Amino acid sequence: MFTVTNLKMLRKEEMVELLRSTVDICDKKDTNTLHITSQVEALRSIVEQLDDALVYKREEEFTKKLKLLDRERDEAITGLRHGFVMNTYHSHPETKKAAQKLLDRVDSYGNRIARMNYESESAVLHNLVNDLETEPDLQLALQLVGLQDWVNRLKVANKKFRKLYSRRIAEESKQDKTSFIAIKPEAITVYMHLINRINAYIELDEAKQYQSIKDEINTLAERYKQIIANRKKNTAQN
Numbered sequence: 001m002f003t004v005t006n007l008k009m010l011r012k013e014e015m016v017e018l019l020r021s022t023v024d025i026c027d028k029k030d031t032n033t034l035h036i037t038s039q040v041e042a043l044r045s046i047v048e049q050l051d052d053a054l055v056y057k058r059e060e061e062f063t064k065k066l067k068l069l070d071r072e073r074d075e076a077i078t079g080l081r082h083g084f085v086m087n088t089y090h091s092h093p094e095t096k097k098a099a100q101k102l103l104d105r106v107d108s109y110g111n112r113i114a115r116m117n118y119e120s121e122s123a124v125l126h127n128l129v130n131d132l133e134t135e136p137d138l139q140l141a142l143q144l145v146g147l148q149d150w151v152n153r154l155k156v157a158n159k160k161f162r163k164l165y166s167r168r169i170a171e172e173s174k175q176d177k178t179s180f181i182a183i184k185p186e187a188i189t190v191y192m193h194l195i196n197r198i199n200a201y202i203e204l205d206e207a208k209q210y211q212s213i214k215d216e217i218n219t220l221a222e223r224y225k226q227i228i229a230n231r232k233k234n235t236a237q238n
Helices: 012-027 037-054 056-087 093-108 118-134 136-145 148-202 211-237
Strands: none
Touching: 012 037, 012 148, 012 211, 037 148, 056 093, 056 118, 056 136, 056 148, 093 118, 093 136, 118 136, 118 148, 136 148, 148 211
16 A cells, blocks of 8 residues: 655645655656556646746745845945934034934934835835925935935835835735645645556556555655654644
């Protein structure tokens, strides 16, 4: 008999790897002689679909670009704040007063904006830029300290970040809620068809030609059963 892993309990990446490894085991055998070629090809096809649903490369690209854009806006807000601080030591009283007003507004949102999480920083920078561009006293203060270019730089960087972040959320939502979840039940069915097919022939296998593929698939399944068991144990302990 086969050891069967509860595929529903596996994480997405684990499930894909189990199915892919099962295909690899079968590919090392003569699937025509074992009468499982169509079942193996069906499993191979479903693995490819699951791989597409995970969109690893696209996620990596999103993450890399978001980090770069986040760094740009971090540098912009840090440079802008330093500019305000510097001008609080200006020799001209009006410029000094204007700089302090601007610095107070920035710090009203927190003095560690660049270390906030993505969502919080996006909201804070959006609101801060809006303040600086719409409130007359802050507009005048900006003219006095001459740092409008830094505000523009901050606005552009945050806008680009928010746009890309929204695209990533939309992509994740589409993949997680439709593609992978929709394919998963079919993948389980295809996998079980292969297992049941081999199992049926094992009962008639006087030559023991199915023993090797059975042992390898069982060993693989046991590894993933242990992964599930360890996860349950760790969850219970925490």
